[in-house]
Amino acid sequence: MNIQQLRTLIAIHDHRSFADAAEALFLTPAAVSQQMRNLEEDLQVPLFDRATRPPRLNAHGAHIVEQARDVLERFNALADLARSPGEIAGTLIIGSATGITSSLVPRALGALRERHPRLQIRIEEGLTNDLINRVRRRELDGALITEPLIPEPDLQVLPITTEPLVVVAPKSVRERGWKNVLTARPFLRLNRKSGVGALIDVTIRQSGVNVTEAMELDSSESIVGLVMAGLGVGVVPSRRLRGENLDKLRTIPFGTPPVRRKVVLIERNNNQGSDLAAIFYQELLSLTGGD
Amino acid sequence: MNIQQLRTLIAIHDHRSFADAAEALFLTPAAVSQQMRNLEEDLQVPLFDRATRPPRLNAHGAHIVEQARDVLERFNALADLARSPGEIAGTLIIGSATGITSSLVPRALGALRERHPRLQIRIEEGLTNDLINRVRRRELDGALITEPLIPEPDLQVLPITTEPLVVVAPKSVRERGWKNVLTARPFLRLNRKSGVGALIDVTIRQSGVNVTEAMELDSSESIVGLVMAGLGVGVVPSRRLRGENLDKLRTIPFGTPPVRRKVVLIERNNNQGSDLAAIFYQELLSLTGGD
DNA sequence: ATATTATATTAAGTTTATCTTAATTTAAGG
DNA sequence: CCTTAAATTAAGATAAACTTAATATAATAT
Numbered sequence: 001m002n003i004q005q006l007r008t009l010i011a012i013h014d015h016r017s018f019a020d021a022a023e024a025l026f027l028t029p030a031a032v033s034q035q036m037r038n039l040e041e042d043l044q045v046p047l048f049d050r051a052t053r054p055p056r057l058n059a060h061g062a063h064i065v066e067q068a069r070d071v072l073e074r075f076n077a078l079a080d081l082a083r084s085p086g087e088i089a090g091t092l093i094i095g096s097a098t099g100i101t102s103s104l105v106p107r108a109l110g111a112l113r114e115r116h117p118r119l120q121i122r123i124e125e126g127l128t129n130d131l132i133n134r135v136r137r138r139e140l141d142g143a144l145i146t147e148p149l150i151p152e153p154d155l156q157v158l159p160i161t162t163e164p165l166v167v168v169a170p171k172s173v174r175e176r177g178w179k180n181v182l183t184a185r186p187f188l189r190l191n192r193k194s195g196v197g198a199l200i201d202v203t204i205r206q207s208g209v210n211v212t213e214a215m216e217l218d219s220s221e222s223i224v225g226l227v228m229a230g231l232g233v234g235v236v237p238s239r240r241l242r243g244e245n246l247d248k249l250r251t252i253p254f255g256t257p258p259v260r261r262k263v264v265l266i267e268r269n270n271n272q273g274s275d276l277a278a279i280f281y282q283e284l285l286s287l288t289g290g291d
Numbered sequence: 292m293n294i295q296q297l298r299t300l301i302a303i304h305d306h307r308s309f310a311d312a313a314e315a316l317f318l319t320p321a322a323v324s325q326q327m328r329n330l331e332e333d334l335q336v337p338l339f340d341r342a343t344r345p346p347r348l349n350a351h352g353a354h355i356v357e358q359a360r361d362v363l364e365r366f367n368a369l370a371d372l373a374r375s376p377g378e379i380a381g382t383l384i385i386g387s388a389t390g391i392t393s394s395l396v397p398r399a400l401g402a403l404r405e406r407h408p409r410l411q412i413r414i415e416e417g418l419t420n421d422l423i424n425r426v427r428r429r430e431l432d433g434a435l436i437t438e439p440l441i442p443e444p445d446l447q448v449l450p451i452t453t454e455p456l457v458v459v460a461p462k463s464v465r466e467r468g469w470k471n472v473l474t475a476r477p478f479l480r481l482n483r484k485s486g487v488g489a490l491i492d493v494t495i496r497q498s499g500v501n502v503t504e505a506m507e508l509d510s511s512e513s514i515v516g517l518v519m520a521g522l523g524v525g526v527v528p529s530r531r532l533r534g535e536n537l538d539k540l541r542t543i544p545f546g547t548p549p550v551r552r553k554v555v556l557i558e559r560n561n562n563q564g565s566d567l568a569a570i571f572y573q574e575l576l577s578l579t580g581g582d
Numbered sequence: 583a584t585a586t587t588a589t590a591t592t593a594a595g596t597t598t599a600t601c602t603t604a605a606t607t608t609a610a611g612g
Numbered sequence: 613c614c615t616t617a618a619a620t621t622a623a624g625a626t627a628a629a630c631t632t633a634a635t636a637t638a639a640t641a642t
Contacts, residue, residue: 001370003294004629019589031630033591038629043373052429053589053638059381059567064373071369074362079292082334082355090350118354138343276350295600310618322601324620329600344609344618 003075005039006068008032009047013065017054091120092276095131095143097195104161104263105144108283115283119276128195135266141274142281146195147262156269160284162260165200167252168224168241169233178252179209181233186214188223188234196220196261200235203255224249237261294366296330297359299323300338304356308345382411383567386422386434388486395452395554396435399574406574410567419486426557433568437486438553447560451575453551456491457532458543459515460524469543470500472524477505479514479525487511487552491526494546515540528552 011021012032022032040047047061057065092112096105109121124140131143136154144160167178175184182204189211190197204211214232217223223234224241228248235254265284267277302312303323313323331338338352348356383403387396400412415431422434427445435451458469466475473495480502481488495502505523508514514525515532519539526545556575558568 001373003366006369017589018591027629028631029590030592030632034629037591043370045374049429050590051638055590056429060373062381064369067369067372071362071365074365075294078297078355078358078362079334081358082292083336090353138340138347308618309620318600319602320619321603321621325600328620341619342609346619 001039001042003072005035006072008035009039009061010065010068010072012036013057013062019054090276091122092274092280093122093124093140094277094280095124095126095134095140095145097126097128097131097143097145104284104287108280108287111287112280112283116279127193132266135268138268138274142265142267142277144263144265147199147264154269156267158265158267158281160263160265162262164238165196165235165254165259165261166238166241167233167235167254168227169250169252170227170230171248171250172230173233173250178254178256179207181250181252182209182211182235184233186232187211188226188232189213189216190220190223190235191216191218194218196237199259199261200254203259207256292330292333294363296326297363299326300330300352301356301359301363303327304348304353310345381567382413383571384413384415384431385568385571386425386431386436387414387416388419388422388434388436395575395578399571399578402578403571403574407570418484420484423557426559429559433556433558433571435554435556438490438555445560447558449556449558449572451554451556453553455529456487456526456545456550456552457529458524458526458545459518459532460541460543461518461521462539462541463521464524464541469545469547470498472541472543473500473502473526475524477523478502479517479523480504480507481511481514481526482507482509485509487528490550490552491545494550498547 008021008025008027011024012018015021015024018032018036019029022029025032036048045060046058047064048055049058109123112119113121126134128143128145131140131145132155134140135143167181169181169185173181173184175181190200192198192201217226220236220240223236226232227234238251241249241251265277265281267274267281299312299316299318302315303309306312306315309323309327310320313320316323327339336351337349338355339346340349400414403410404412417425419436422431422436423446425431426434458472460472460476464472464475466472481491483489483492508517511527511531514527517523518525529542532540532542556568556572558572
């Protein structure tokens, strides 16, 4: 049994004539006759009472026609849907490097959900290098990470937003200039495995400043806490200071010129990118106005 | 797009491999690969991301798989239903000659309805000759009529029940024997177009009795009424006398030997009969115990 | 009853679709 | 880099589905 045979069966019922059904289906009457013969043979049951002209659907045949209408409608609806995939559906999987705090991302994801209700969205956190490999392996549609990033020919880097870094020190530190402040007290280093940590490290090395490292920490919050307790100085994204009691801290722009960390979306290059990631990026751009 | 392609698409999703899907479907991998190519070409949209091995369903493809499951399940259910038409459905149309009063028929129809809830039943009354022609033209599945009936090679006569005929006369008629009673008073004839009327006519002619016809009437009830009014004598099915005040009437068995009218079901012969009529007849037999 | 007509059926040939086989390509893993 | 397994592609083989032409037949007209 196949869809074409069902189509023919219904047409015979509607037109009450093999010949008229054939005409409606752009076939010859012989084709219609043979189709019905083949269908009956396949099913091993008669569908027509052929003692009249035209043949009449028997009780069973008439029953099958009614059921077949539903099946055919659904099949046609699926074919239409398949031909015009207009509505975005599926699962977008985005990796996010640990510590990315930009409010842009949640806003973009919210807007995506609203615009494409059938789109499933998943955010998976991880370390930058892991995320990059997972994008390559197509396990992720894209990943949000921070620079620095070694340019790779198979990856595309799409800028999303930037954020200034600042030196933080206890209020009691009086030295002028960021280099002097960093050397005035023990240095609380942000883990170099993170993009920000690495950016800070590179900047310090290139400036020729010799800091006295006290310890290495995994998060900007820890660093801010220790600085407030008077145990040293550090460098953190300025956003991390929101809500803090700035009366107890000094903040000085970090670097010459001041360094900003960039949040970027990486995707596969060379037409290997995921359609869903492209949609996500468009959403981000519309929120930032392209800045 | 066809059902086989949908089947293959789903198998690829479930096995995550063209080769394994091919094995499950008893095809070669090349056939699977070509089917998917053909499907994408027909729909004019890609369904797979082919930059990996095995190819992965893209978002759109995965979405179509989910919809396709429903369509395929319904198609399969219809094929199963079509192959085994176990449950009786459809419309049984039975003709009934005017005046058939046997309680068997309503009882049989009631039992049929109970046994086959999806069976539609229609009873259409008419004159015997009309009904016979309509059975021939397959407009009726069968017809209930009374004998006599001229045997016809294309019609099958299935006996259902019999009923005695009686001569009815006013109490004042004293003659002995049915023949004398019929000639003692004017004869009230039942219309010969009905089976009973014809049966009565034939029996009288064959007996050599010369009745004096007063008038011809269409129903047994009219005859009984006129007899009670003293206007003549007649012949009616004995069932018609139920509830009548028999103190005012004489009743004598009609014919030598006594004549009984038969109610029969006629159907087309030579394997032209309707399945539904056969079911109806079986029901009648089970109610009569075959008598 | 016979003749006519329109339509379904059947047989045979043609066209199209779908499969298999064999060679080639390619992603993935060692 | 090499190897392997699996997907792809081209070409041939097979099966399915159609058309054409002849035949059969129910229905209708005379």
